[in-house]
Amino acid sequence: MNLVYFEEILFTLAFIAYTLSAVLFFVFVALKKEKIGRIAIGLAIGGFGVHTLAMILRVIHSGRLPFTNQFEFATSFAWGIVLCYIVLHYAYKFTGIGAFVMPIAFLVMGYASMLPKTVKPLMPALQSGWLYLHVGTAVISYGSFAVAAGLAAMYLIGERQKASGDGDTVLLKSEVCDYLSYRVIAFGYLMLTLVIVTGAIWAKYAWSRYWGWDPKETWSLITWLIYSVYIHLRFNRGWKGKPAAWFAVIGFISVIFTFVGVNNILPSIHSYR
Structure with missing residues (x-):
């Protein structure tokens, strides 16, 4: 077979x-x-x-x-x-x-x-149990951010429909979209934090350093900071509505660039083909 x-x-x-x-x-x-x-x-x-x-x-x-x-x-x-x-x-x-x-x-x-x-056979740097924890949490984190971005897009479109007077819709109410997007981002943020922590520990074993400002590491940190600002403003300032929705979309754009852009544009030791 x-x-x-x-x-x-x-x-x-x-x-x-x-x-x-x-x-x-x-x-x-x-x-x-x-x-x-x-x-x-x-x-x-x-x-x-x-x-x-x-x-x-x-x-x-x-x-x-x-x-x-x-x-x-x-x-x-x-x-x-x-x-x-x-x-x-x-x-x-x-x-x-x-x-x-x-x-x-x-x-x-x-x-x-x-x-x-x-x-292909595993490269020496990938022959570690940390691989599964590091990448597994990245899969869940990125998946969560994708869903949150979808909810944010639904919020923005729902607000536009509301402004145009279209009350007959199958979309979620704006408040529900906003709340669910926040909940999903909070979970994805926790997973992304684990991605970075496990990646740093793995890097210490593989390359004898915790952090090296490789493009993948740098953009992962940028993405983490974007969502950190979102969580901070949401939790401490009660940040909601369109600004929060656009921030969720921008955060996911950073996720996509971290995955696709870095692998195809920037030279990185993480670009395994």
Whole structure:
């Protein structure tokens, strides 16, 4: 049995399911048909299941968790986004959130599909148990920030609809979007803090220093500082509304640059292909 072949088939099926789910969520928001929303959710969950099987085959084939190159992190990142969305959906039963989160998962999966999928032996620097804790928390953190950015986008669009007098909408109330975005960011911030701490400890073992101002390290710190400011202003100043929503979007842009931009533009010892 060719595990690589079946992995690629499952990855493609998951990509198709996420694509159809994103499209149907947009249709749901436009037409306000609950049946379409349920189909979109089913596709997201089904795609997540198939995606999980693809990652399991990758683990069996490579003998390790899929965290060691750009393709593996990209597919894990997309998996984390959908996982966070599904958890949020079952916790709050808000169908419309999918229209703002599943397109992000689709784009990340699309990026992953363009990357080399070859399984290579681990570099010496990656042969550490810290790899799984460091990258695993990054997957959950980035997935959380993606969902928070989707909620922030929903807030901004909802406010625009409110200003235009469109009261008939399937979007969440502004206050709910604002609150959920904050809760998800707080969780993602905790995970990102663990990413940086575990990365520093791992760097000490791998390169005999805790911090070296490598571009990946620097942009991870910038992202952490952006969300630190958000948490501080929210907690101590009661910061809400449009400024907070835009800050959530800007923070996620920094997340994307940390992942995609640094790997493809800036020379970094973290750019494993």
